[in-house]
Amino acid sequence: MLYNNHMPLSLEQKALQEQPLPSKIFLQGQAGTGKTTAGTLWLKKLLDSGIPAHEILIVIPQRTLAQPYLECLRDETVLAHSLVTTLTLGGLARRMVDLFWPLVSREIGVAKPNLPPQFLTLETAQYYMSYIVRPLIEKEGYFESLIINRNRIYSQILDNINKAAIVGFDYTEIGDRLKASWVGDIEQFHIYDDVQSCVNRFRNFCLENNLLDFSLQVEVFIKHLWSSPLCHNYLVRSYRHLIVDNLEEDTPVCHDILREWLPDFDSALLIFDQGAGYRFFLGADIASGYSLRKECDSIFQFEENLVNEPCITHLKSGLEHAILSLQGGSRKGIRIPYDAIKDSIQSPEENPKYFPVMVHWVANQVANLITAGTPPGEIVVLAPFMPDVLRFYLSNQFDELGIPHQSHRPSRSLRDEPTTQTLLTLATVAFQDWEMLPKRINLAFALMQVIEGLDLVRAQLLTAYVYDARSGEFPLKTFEVVPGEIRDRVTYQVGKRYDHLRDWLESNAPQNTNRLDFFLNHLFGEVLSQPGYGFHNNLDSGNTIANLIESIQKFRWAIGPQLPAEMFTIGREYVQMVQDGIIAAQYVHEWERQDSNSVLISPAYTFLINNQPVDYQFWLDIGSPSWYQRLNQPLTQPYVLSRNWVEGDLWDSEDELAHAHETLRRLTLGLLHRCRKKVFIGMSELDVRGFENRGLLIRLIQHVLQSAKRQSR
Amino acid sequence: MKLPDDFYFTQSNLQDYEDCAYRFYLRHLLHVKWPASVVGDAIAFEKMGQSGARFHRLIQQYLLGIPEDRLRDLALRDPNPEIAEWWENFLQYIPQLLDGQRFIESTLTTSLAGQHLAAKFDLVLVNEDGNLTIFDWKTSKKQIRKDWLLERVQTRLYLLILKQGGASLTDFESIGPEQITMTYWFTASPDTPVTIPYNHHAYQKDQAYFIKTIKIIIEQDSDAFNRTTDHQKCRFCVYRSHCDRGVEPGELASLIDFETHVGSDMLKIDIDRIEEIQF
Numbered sequence: 001m002l003y004n005n006h007m008p009l010s011l012e013q014k015a016l017q018e019q020p021l022p023s024k025i026f027l028q029g030q031a032g033t034g035k036t037t038a039g040t041l042w043l044k045k046l047l048d049s050g051i052p053a054h055e056i057l058i059v060i061p062q063r064t065l066a067q068p069y070l071e072c073l074r075d076e077t078v079l080a081h082s083l084v085t086t087l088t089l090g091g092l093a094r095r096m097v098d099l100f101w102p103l104v105s106r107e108i109g110v111a112k113p114n115l116p117p118q119f120l121t122l123e124t125a126q127y128y129m130s131y132i133v134r135p136l137i138e139k140e141g142y143f144e145s146l147i148i149n150r151n152r153i154y155s156q157i158l159d160n161i162n163k164a165a166i167v168g169f170d171y172t173e174i175g176d177r178l179k180a181s182w183v184g185d186i187e188q189f190h191i192y193d194d195v196q197s198c199v200n201r202f203r204n205f206c207l208e209n210n211l212l213d214f215s216l217q218v219e220v221f222i223k224h225l226w227s228s229p230l231c232h233n234y235l236v237r238s239y240r241h242l243i244v245d246n247l248e249e250d251t252p253v254c255h256d257i258l259r260e261w262l263p264d265f266d267s268a269l270l271i272f273d274q275g276a277g278y279r280f281f282l283g284a285d286i287a288s289g290y291s292l293r294k295e296c297d298s299i300f301q302f303e304e305n306l307v308n309e310p311c312i313t314h315l316k317s318g319l320e321h322a323i324l325s326l327q328g329g330s331r332k333g334i335r336i337p338y339d340a341i342k343d344s345i346q347s348p349e350e351n352p353k354y355f356p357v358m359v360h361w362v363a364n365q366v367a368n369l370i371t372a373g374t375p376p377g378e379i380v381v382l383a384p385f386m387p388d389v390l391r392f393y394l395s396n397q398f399d400e401l402g403i404p405h406q407s408h409r410p411s412r413s414l415r416d417e418p419t420t421q422t423l424l425t426l427a428t429v430a431f432q433d434w435e436m437l438p439k440r441i442n443l444a445f446a447l448m449q450v451i452e453g454l455d456l457v458r459a460q461l462l463t464a465y466v467y468d469a470r471s472g473e474f475p476l477k478t479f480e481v482v483p484g485e486i487r488d489r490v491t492y493q494v495g496k497r498y499d500h501l502r503d504w505l506e507s508n509a510p511q512n513t514n515r516l517d518f519f520l521n522h523l524f525g526e527v528l529s530q531p532g533y534g535f536h537n538n539l540d541s542g543n544t545i546a547n548l549i550e551s552i553q554k555f556r557w558a559i560g561p562q563l564p565a566e567m568f569t570i571g572r573e574y575v576q577m578v579q580d581g582i583i584a585a586q587y588v589h590e591w592e593r594q595d596s597n598s599v600l601i602s603p604a605y606t607f608l609i610n611n612q613p614v615d616y617q618f619w620l621d622i623g624s625p626s627w628y629q630r631l632n633q634p635l636t637q638p639y640v641l642s643r644n645w646v647e648g649d650l651w652d653s654e655d656e657l658a659h660a661h662e663t664l665r666r667l668t669l670g671l672l673h674r675c676r677k678k679v680f681i682g683m684s685e686l687d688v689r690g691f692e693n694r695g696l697l698i699r700l701i702q703h704v705l706q707s708a709k710r711q712s713r
Numbered sequence: 714m715k716l717p718d719d720f721y722f723t724q725s726n727l728q729d730y731e732d733c734a735y736r737f738y739l740r741h742l743l744h745v746k747w748p749a750s751v752v753g754d755a756i757a758f759e760k761m762g763q764s765g766a767r768f769h770r771l772i773q774q775y776l777l778g779i780p781e782d783r784l785r786d787l788a789l790r791d792p793n794p795e796i797a798e799w800w801e802n803f804l805q806y807i808p809q810l811l812d813g814q815r816f817i818e819s820t821l822t823t824s825l826a827g828q829h830l831a832a833k834f835d836l837v838l839v840n841e842d843g844n845l846t847i848f849d850w851k852t853s854k855k856q857i858r859k860d861w862l863l864e865r866v867q868t869r870l871y872l873l874i875l876k877q878g879g880a881s882l883t884d885f886e887s888i889g890p891e892q893i894t895m896t897y898w899f900t901a902s903p904d905t906p907v908t909i910p911y912n913h914h915a916y917q918k919d920q921a922y923f924i925k926t927i928k929i930i931i932e933q934d935s936d937a938f939n940r941t942t943d944h945q946k947c948r949f950c951v952y953r954s955h956c957d958r959g960v961e962p963g964e965l966a967s968l969i970d971f972e973t974h975v976g977s978d979m980l981k982i983d984i985d986r987i988e989e990i991q992f
Contacts, residue, residue, distance in 0.1 A: 050885060052881035052882075053822075053881070054819065054820070054881065070719065071718070071719075074718065074719065074829060081821055081822060081823060081877075081878035081879070081880060081881035082819065082820060082821050082822060082878065082881050083820050083822060083831070098770075099770075099773065099774065099777065100774075100777075100779065101774075102774060102779050102780075102783040102784060102786070102787055103779055103783070114786045114787055114789075114790040115787075115790060116767065116770075116787070230777070230778055230779065234777060515755075515756065518750070518755045518756065520748070521748055521749060521750045521755060522749075522750055522755075524748050524749055524954075525748075525749025525750050525951070525953075525954055525960075525962065526749075526954070526960050526961060529747070529749060529954040529955060530954050530960060531957060536954070536955070537955065539739075539743065539745045539747075539955075542745055542746060542747045542748065542955075543744075543745065543746050545748050546746035546747070546748035547746075549748045
């Protein structure tokens with residue numbers, strides 16, 4: 001929560017505010033102790049003292065975490081004549097590489113140092129990885145012992161090369177590091193060898209084509225630009241004051257940079273969330289972040305939790321103690337008041353057998369809270385992962401009860417949008433030489449979407465006569481081929497619209513064969529958004545199509561100049577990649593902000609990293625081991641590829657268990673630090689996938705409840 | 714109309730408002746992206762935008778001190794052969810004008826009528842006498858007239874924001890309007906930059922104009938954002954189909970203010986907007 005003038009400051013916050021400005025301060029404390037608020041107040045103090053905003057750098061591990069600081073700048077009481085810079089390490093690397101490219105392009109081994117770099121997005125990097133790895137799988141037997149989705153293979157290889165960059169070791173060591181820690185079947189060694197081979201090929205391909213994926217951007221910045229006097233001095237001169245928030249969620253190389261940079265700043269405030277480190281799988285390193293306290297003049301510890309009501313504090317203590325016992329810590333009991341525990345947790349009288357009944361219970365509880373006066377924005381519904389089916393059921397139930405809600409997931413699938421499918425279906429018809437002609441039903445659905453006045457039944461009738469995928473000619477015939485009685489049913493007005501669309505597709509496709517985005521631009525502007533067509537006043541669809549076109553455009557920019565045109569057409573390749581699930585799988589826009597007045601449905605980690613406390617939390621699927629077990633990732637290993645891994649150690653089942661317990665501790669306590677009043681427990685005997693689960697979390701909660709009850713007797 | 718909390722008035726959105734209030738409403742308040750083409754020849758339009766962006770980057774790199782010979786290598790090998798020529802012209806005409814402290818690609822903000830305004834400058838030069846010059850590089854193919862520039866929102870807003878917010882570049886010494894000039898340099902006519910001086914009268918006039926405009930925007934209901942009556946403006950507007958104002962886009966050759974239509978994010982290389990890879 002952002003500080004406003006009406007909120008009293010805690011004594012700890014006041015003490016920090018009274019520090020003189022040239023200080024370099026390390027601020028640590030658990031979530032809910034008001035550290036970020038203190039950070040925004042520190043920013044105001046800098047501005048009030050006359051420091052220009054453009055001399056202030058705010059480093060965060062994820063861009064959304066800069067929001068409280070940006071809001072602070074918009075506060076009318078703050079007189080800033082410029083803007084602060086908010087950056088992640090990735091953003092800093094990208095910015096510097098872009099700006100100082102001519103300084104380093106000859107040193108880093110790219111084949112065309114006098115041409116600008118082509119920055120790859122996650123999507124286009126995944127595309128190139130698939131371009132390189134797919135033939136190795138199909139022709140050379142790579143990963144033949146693995147039965148997983150190919151996209152997971154590509155993403156895990158990328159994950160490895162990115163880890164090497166942000167942890168700070170050479171990418172050529174990935175395979176050896178993974179092999180050296182492995183205990184088990186020898187076949188896994190072959191898999192790791194294949195991983196290394198793919199990584200090497202990918203990097204070589206990038207260098208040959210001036211492609212800079214995330215890992216290469218970071219490497220170029222760390223190895224070449226940070227040490228370049230021109231770039232280094234530019235940074236040192238530009239930014240005189242530093243604020244770092246969620247230091248514990250950042251990566252070792254980011255911490256290295258900050259360690260070297262700190263002496264150059266006039267002031268610095270480093271904020272460290274104790275007990276967090278939720279981005280571990282993305283390379284967050286708590287230990288290296290914490291070590292930066294030694295570089296600061298003073299260390300502040302915030303102890304007072306400003307969020308929890310007493311009952312939640314008791315629940316937290318009970319759970320922490322229970323997990324500590326699991327981890328081999330103190331077995332000595334602590335006294336937890338039963339009444340407090342009862343107040344802090346609510347669950348159904350009896351657990352239902354199937355999850356839809358549990359969802360029904362959740363929706364009713366949410367409705368009751370709202371009726372009793374709780375703002376919807378103070379309620380969050382969490383699960384370790386939020387599978388689509390669960391999200392769907394929740395959304396439906398909330399809709400039925402009129403509960404405003406929003407679903408937050410890290411990404412939204414563009415390819416699953418019906419509008420996207422419609423546009424790509426029309427493209428595959430127009431470009432018949434792609435040999436990707438759609439099924440008749442899909443074409444009928446697309447026509448129903450785009451032609452006003454055409455329902456699905458009549459669209460099917462129409463396509464039964466006008467669509468011929470086998471003739472070798474343009475696959476859409478004119479309306480006049482439709483028998484008279486069917487024409488009457490379809491109506492002549494619809495027929496006229498159909499003919500106009502058909503003629504447009506036939507005449508415009510040939511000139512746009514490698515520019516699918518322009519083709520869709522024109523199709524949308526000149527036909528589909530005109531009166532008589534489905535998108536004329538459909539602003540939401542306009543946005544979806546704009547996202548699709550932007551995705552295609554980025555793909556064309558990243559792919560077009562590098563790969564030989566005679567091999568494929570870019571448009572066809574794009575559609576193929578969408579169908580394979582490699583691209584258009586995610587699309588998030590900066591203006592898609594959270595609505596503060598609706599119930600949030602979110603994966604637990606996403607909620608944690610967004611760092612917004614709420615009154616009420618619903619924990620669903622708590623029998624699931626996903627609350628603490630790591631993902632099955634046969635091609636990578638986040639613990640082994642971290643800086644804290646000791647060379648020569650082996651990763652065994654004890655390590656796995658210890659880390660599961662630690663994950664559970666961080667996750668549950670992190671959630672409770674961000675809960676004011678109560679946790680609702682939602683569980684069914686059979687989970688979403690039909691499994692009966694009684695994992696650690698449910699057992700721990702039961703243990704806390706029973707202990708408290710016993711003590712109360 | 715309540716504006717979004719993070720809303721800043723900029724030259725781009727205010728120019729949209731001046732051209733068509735409904736376009737402003739759709740684009741900046743509702744965030745409607747309407748993916749129609751701005752011009753018929755979309756390929757040439759894209760190339761112009763990308764060339765402009767690369768040229769702006771070259772100048773930025775030059776101003777930061779990257780050696781000229783490296784930049785010349787890049788200019789000579791640029792996919793657009795015009796850039797090499799633009800570059801040589803830049804080196805011939807501009808460096809001698811650059812005495813003073815340079816603030817490159819700086820963003821300044823100020824408040825007016827209780828709202829925030831922001832401008833991103835290609836270059837602000839502060840010389841020893843305390844005078845400030847805004848430089849703006851234009852890569853349009855058309856020669857642009859001075860009287861047209863004088864009336865553009867960009868000119869008026871940039872001068873006003875530098876007057877009100879420029880103190881953060883001068884150790885908080887206040888700046889008089891007479892200390893400020895704005896220089897447009899055109900690749901199409903490199904030997905004749907257009908310099909626009911500022912003065913107190915112009916500042917007061919601009920201030921009154923922007924206050925009035927902002928007040929109208931924040932006080933009017935959503936249904937009062939009307940479509941422009943000047944249908945010529947619809948030729949290069951992506952929303953024309955939504956508004957029933959035509960089917961095919963206008964011709965690139967007729968587009969005067971190419972850079973406004975391309976959008977500041979492409980030409981100004983607004984790095985803050987460049988997608989970051991969230992690993």
